[in-house]
Amino acid sequence: MADTAAEQTGTEPRILPGGCDRPLTEAYDTALLDLDGVVYAGPDAIEHAVDSLAAAREAGMRLAYVTNNASRPPRVVAEHLTELGVPAVAEDVINSAQAAARLVAAKVPAGAKVLVVGGAGLVEALAEHGLEAVRSLAEGPAAVVQGYDPSVGWAELAEASYAVAAGLPWVASNTDLTVPTARGIAPGNGTLVAAVRTATGVEPEVAGKPLPPMHRETVIRTGAKRPLVVGDRLDTDIEGAFNGGVDSLLVFTGVTTAAQVLGAPVEHRPTYVAADLRGLLVAAPAVSETGEGVFVCGGYRAWVDGGELRVAGGGDLYDGLRALCGAAWAWVDREGSGVDGAKALLELGL
Structure with missing residues (x-):
C-alpha cells in the first residue's frame, strides 16, 4: 500500500496531508468518530452521515463514537444514534x-x-x-x-x-x-x-480530548489496533489524535473552517481532509512537491506568491485544499508565520 500517512504518524511533525491509495475503511480497522458536528448536530443527523457510516460498517470497519460531551450516558447516545439510522449499542460509545x-x-x-x-x-x-x-x-x-x-x-x-x-x-x-x-x-x-x-x-x-486520559479510555474500551480519529475540531479531535500517535480525518461539517486548517500548527494538522463522512469510503490522493515550491494534488497546484496562497487547476475541490495545505504548512514551518489564503479559498469555493 502506498500509504504516505504511515510515514508521518504520531507526534512527528506533519509536513504534508497524508495519502492513502485505498479507501480509508480498508486501511484502518476502527473509526473513532466524534459525534457533535460529525455524525449529528443537535437532534438531527448531518447530511451523508447515515449512509456513509452504513457503508463503512458494511466494508468491515468498526465504528466507535468518541465524544467530549459528558451530558448523556452511552446508552442514551446509542439510542439516539439508532433512531437516526445509525445502529449502535452502549458499548460503541465512549465519552x-x-x-x-x-x-x-x-x-x-x-x-x-x-x-x-x-x-x-x-x-x-x-x-x-x-x-x-x-x-x-x-x-x-x-x-x-x-x-x-x-x-x-x-x-x-x-x-x-x-x-x-x-x-x-x-x-x-x-x-x-x-x-x-x-x-x-x-x-x-x-x-x-x-x-x-x-x-x-x-x-x-x-480528562477529555485532546488529553491522554480520553485516548487511554478509548483504547481500553475499543481495543482498536489501527484506529482513525474522525472529527470536526482541530483543538480536540485532531490534537487528540496527534497526542495519541494515530492518524486523523477532519470533516467540515462542524466548527472548523478551511482557513483555520491552512494556518494550523503541527499538532492541529489532520492526516486527511474531506467534506464529510463520505471521505471514509474513498482513497486519499497524496500531495507532492515539485521542488519549486509548488504542491500538487489531483488536478490542482498550489504555491505561495508574494505572501499569498495561489491555486490553479480543476477537479475535486478538496484536492485543491490538500494542495493548499501543503503550500501553507511548508510556508508556516519555514517562515514561522501564516500566509493569506482567503483569495485561493474563494476561488475554490471553500
Whole structure:
C-alpha cells in the first residue's frame, strides 16, 4: 500500500496531508468518530452521515463514537444514534465522563461521594467505579467532577466553586469552549469551567480530548489496533489524535473552517481532509512537491506568491485544499508565520 500517512504518524511533525491509495475503511480497522458536528448536530443527523457510516460498517470497519460531551450516558447516545439510522449499542460509545470518572476513582477512596456538576452521563460513569454522585458540598464529597449539561446554572457552578475553594480535587470532563447545536454554535463546558476557575483561581485536571486520559479510555474500551480519529475540531479531535500517535480525518461539517486548517500548527494538522463522512469510503490522493515550491494534488497546484496562497487547476475541490495545505504548512514551518489564503479559498469555493 502506498500509504504516505504511515510515514508521518504520531507526534512527528506533519509536513504534508497524508495519502492513502485505498479507501480509508480498508486501511484502518476502527473509526473513532466524534459525534457533535460529525455524525449529528443537535437532534438531527448531518447530511451523508447515515449512509456513509452504513457503508463503512458494511466494508468491515468498526465504528466507535468518541465524544467530549459528558451530558448523556452511552446508552442514551446509542439510542439516539439508532433512531437516526445509525445502529449502535452502549458499548460503541465512549465519552469524556467515563475518562473523568476513571481519573476521579484514582483520587478518592472506594465508594466515596463525588460532587457532580453536570448530567446523567457523569452520574452513570461514576457508578461504574462504585462512586456515589451528590449535588452539595454539605453531603461530604471527596472530589468534584464537572461536565457539560444544558441544565447547569449558577447554583451548580457556585456549589462547585465552594467545593474547589475548600481544597477538593477537581476534574473536568473537557474544556471545549463551544458545542455545535441544531441552531448554531453554543457555549460548551469550557465556558462553565471558566466560571469556576475565575471564582477559585484553581485549574482542574482535564480528562477529555485532546488529553491522554480520553485516548487511554478509548483504547481500553475499543481495543482498536489501527484506529482513525474522525472529527470536526482541530483543538480536540485532531490534537487528540496527534497526542495519541494515530492518524486523523477532519470533516467540515462542524466548527472548523478551511482557513483555520491552512494556518494550523503541527499538532492541529489532520492526516486527511474531506467534506464529510463520505471521505471514509474513498482513497486519499497524496500531495507532492515539485521542488519549486509548488504542491500538487489531483488536478490542482498550489504555491505561495508574494505572501499569498495561489491555486490553479480543476477537479475535486478538496484536492485543491490538500494542495493548499501543503503550500501553507511548508510556508508556516519555514517562515514561522501564516500566509493569506482567503483569495485561493474563494476561488475554490471553500
